[in-house]
Amino acid sequence: AQKITQTQPGMFVQEKEAVTLDCTYDTSDQSYGLFWYKQPSSGEMIFLIYQGSYDEQNATEGRYSLNFQKARKSANLVISASQLGDSAMYFCAMREVPGTYKYIFGTGTRLKVLA
Amino acid sequence: DVKVTQSSRYLVKRTGEKVFLECVQDMDHENMFWYRQDPGLGLRLIYFSYDVKMKEKGDIPEGYSVSREKKERFSLILESASTNQTSMYLCASTSLWEYEGDTQYFGPGTRLTVL
Numbered sequence: 619a620q621k622i623t624q625t626q627p628g629m630f631v632q633e634k635e636a637v638t639l640d641c642t643y644d645t646s647d648q649s650y651g652l653f654w655y656k657q658p659s660s661g662e663m664i665f666l667i668y669q670g671s672y673d674e675q676n677a678t679e680g681r682y683s684l685n686f687q688k689a690r691k692s693a694n695l696v697i698s699a700s701q702l703g704d705s706a707m708y709f710c711a712m713r714e715v716p717g718t719y720k721y722i723f724g725t726g727t728r729l730k731v732l733a
Numbered sequence: 734d735v736k737v738t739q740s741s742r743y744l745v746k747r748t749g750e751k752v753f754l755e756c757v758q759d760m761d762h763e764n765m766f767w768y769r770q771d772p773g774l775g776l777r778l779i780y781f782s783y784d785v786k787m788k789e790k791g792d793i794p795e796g797y798s799v800s801r802e803k804k805e806r807f808s809l810i811l812e813s814a815s816t817n818q819t820s821m822y823l824c825a826s827t828s829l830w831e832y833e834g835d836t837q838y839f840g841p842g843t844r845l846t847v848l
């Protein structure tokens with residue numbers, strides 16, 4: 619069965635430092651997409667970054683990058699130069715295609731950036 | 734700009750009441766979703782709709798029903814609210830699901846408390 623595992627319930631990072639949030643996934647499909655979302659205390663889920671299973675390059679979006687290791691089935695989020703506003707819950711998610719509407723979410727990692 | 738709105742940010746109801754949670758998207762998206770979010774459990778899919786009047790059960794449909802009479806509106810109904818339905822409810826929408834990189838757009842969430 620498809621599954622997303624986030625093993626870090628909570629993390630701390632010093633402002634301006636980089637942090638890696640772990641995500642491993644389990645799927646038997648060849649075609650899938652991996653997403654990271656940020657959820658501030660306000661509650662809204664914000665899309666951060668996407669990686670396709672056939673993409674050879676790691677995805678990057680500003681200070682966010684996705685460290686995609688297909689053989690290990692991992693899709694870790696790296697946030698560089700952390701800011702206080704990065705304090706939030708972070709969710710890793712996966713979507714398999716074709717033929718399914720389902721997005722599978724991990725349990726999340728709560729990140730706290732320290733001044 | 735993409736927008737998903739939910740009728741209430743906070744809602745308090747009594748056990749046994751019928752509860753309606755409304756979600757509206759302005760992106761002309763075909764697909765709409767209702768999730769429930771609980772600490773340590775991530776997001777769990779309650780129901781999904783891929784077209785007007787069409788719906789499919791997600792992972793935890795028990796105790797819930799949905800209605801989609803118009804493309805832009807997707808309602809979640811708790812027929813007889815119970816205390817174990819106290820949770821954060823998130824609505825999301827997305828366009829075509831054949832492309833694995835199609836991210837979901839989320840509403841701000843409704844925090845429901847059932848007393």
